[in-house]
Amino acid sequence: MKGILPSFDLLQATGAWASPSKAARVSRPDAELVARCRAGDGDAFEELYRLHSPRIYSLACRMSGSPQEGEDLLQEIFLQAYRKLDGFRGDAAVGTWLYRMALHHCLDFVRSRQARMKAVTVGLGEDGWNEPAAVRDTPVARLDLERAVEQLPDGYRAAFVLHDVEGLDHKQIAEMLGVSEGTSRSQVFKARLKLRTLLR
C-alpha cells in the first residue's frame, strides 16, 4: 500500500498541504491572502475559497457519503474558517490549516450521525448501513467508485476515505477516529470488500 498511495506527508509536502513543521515557509501569497481576508476583503476570501474548496468539498462529500451533506459541510467549514481567521497564526500553510479544520469537522459530523443512526437503528443489523444518498442526479459527474463509496457504512467509509483516498496511515486514522490501529486496518479492509461487491 505504501508504494501505491501517496502518504499524508507526501500530500503535505505538495504546495498547499505543506507540513506544520514548515511554519517558517508559509508562502508569501498565503500570508497576503489571509491578511486581506482579515481586513475584510471579500475578493480575497473568495480567492481562498476557489483555491481550496475542491479539495475540502471532495473530502466532505466522501466522508459524509452525500453531495448534499458535502455542500452543507463545505459551507460550515468555510464559515468557521472565516470566523477563526484571526486565530490563524501561520504555523502551517493556510491549506493545511483549512484541511485540518475540515477533517475535524467531517469527523464530528460522522460521529454525530453515527450516534443518531445508532439511536434509531438498534437491531437493524450490525453494519448500520447508511441510507443511500438522496439525490443521484447531482451536478457533479461521479465515478462508479464515488457512488459505491457513498453506500458504505459511516465507519467503513471514514477509514477508507482517510486511508485510501486521503493517504493517511492507520496510526493517524486510529487517533482521529478514537479506535485502535487494528480496527482502522480492519475497517479499511471491510470497506474494500464491500466496494468490490458493489462495483461488480
Added chain:
Amino acid sequence: MTHPSDEQLNDFLERELSPADHVEVSRHVDVCPDCALVVAELQRIVRDAASLEPLNPPPHVWHQIESQVRTTTATDMEEPRAAAYAELDSNELRRATPQREARRREGRGQGRWRAPWRPAWVLATAALVIAAFLTGRLVEHRARPSTDSTMAGPRPVGAPAGANTTAAVNAPAAANANVAANVRERVLLVAVGDHLERSQMVLVELANAQTRGALDISEERQSADELLASNRLYRQTAAQIGETGVADLLDDLERVLVEVANGPSQVSMQELAAIQQRIEAQGILFKVKIIGSDIRERGNSTTAGRTQPVS
C-alpha cells in the same frame, strides 16, 4: 496451499504478511485465477481511490457562504471585518468586476441564487422586538445597582450611609422591573412563537407536496427567504439569553430555510424528495411543532410569573 482468506489477500496487497507467508500467497495467486481476480479487484479499488479527482462544488455554495458572511458579520464578527463586509453590500455590488457580474448573471439564470432581498417589515418587526427586549434587559441590569443609591430617597438625618432606605422603597421598584421583564419576555416569546408557526406552515407545505414532474414552490421559497433573516436574529438572541433549546432548533430550521430559499423555484420530483428527506431526517417539523407549542404556552403564561427556558 488452500485458498488464502480475503484478509490474507488484503494483507498480501498491503505487504503486511511475513516474508514467508508473502512468498507462499504470491505463489498461490500466480496459479489460482480466483484469488488472482480478488487481488486484481482490490488493487484496482486501491489504485482508483488514490487517483480520485477533486470535486468542484456547485456555484450556489459560494453564494450561500458569501450571503451568510455578510449577514453574520453585521452582528457577531469583529468590527473591522464587519464594517468592510457591510461596505461590500453597498459599494462592492455596484463596482462589480466583469467576472463577478458574469457569475451573478449565471446564478440568476439558473435560479440558484438571487440577491438577498427581505421584506422590510419582517426584518423590522424582528429587529424591533429583539432591540426592545435587549434594551430592556440592559436597562434593568443598570437600574438595579443604582436603585440602592439614587432611587431610595433621602437618607434620614443621623442614619449611617447605606443603612437608610431600601427595603420599603425597593420592593415596588423590583416588582415593577419584574413585570416589565415579563412583558418583554412575553413579546419575544409571542414573536418567536409566531415565527415558528409560519415556518411550520412552509415545512408542512413542502413535506406534504407531491409531484410526478416539475413542481412550482416559488411561494414556499419566498416565504423561506422572508423567514430566514428573522430566524437568524431570533437564533442569535436565543443563544445570547441562554435559550439553547430554542437556539438549536432555530439553527436546524435555518439550514432547511437556506436550502429552500436558495434553491430553484421549480423542483423536480427528486429535488422535492431531497428537501422532504432533509425535513424528515432532522425531525425538524416535529421539533418546530413541539417547541413552538411550548413557546406559545409560555408566552401566554408569562404574565403569571417568570418562565423556564426550553432545554
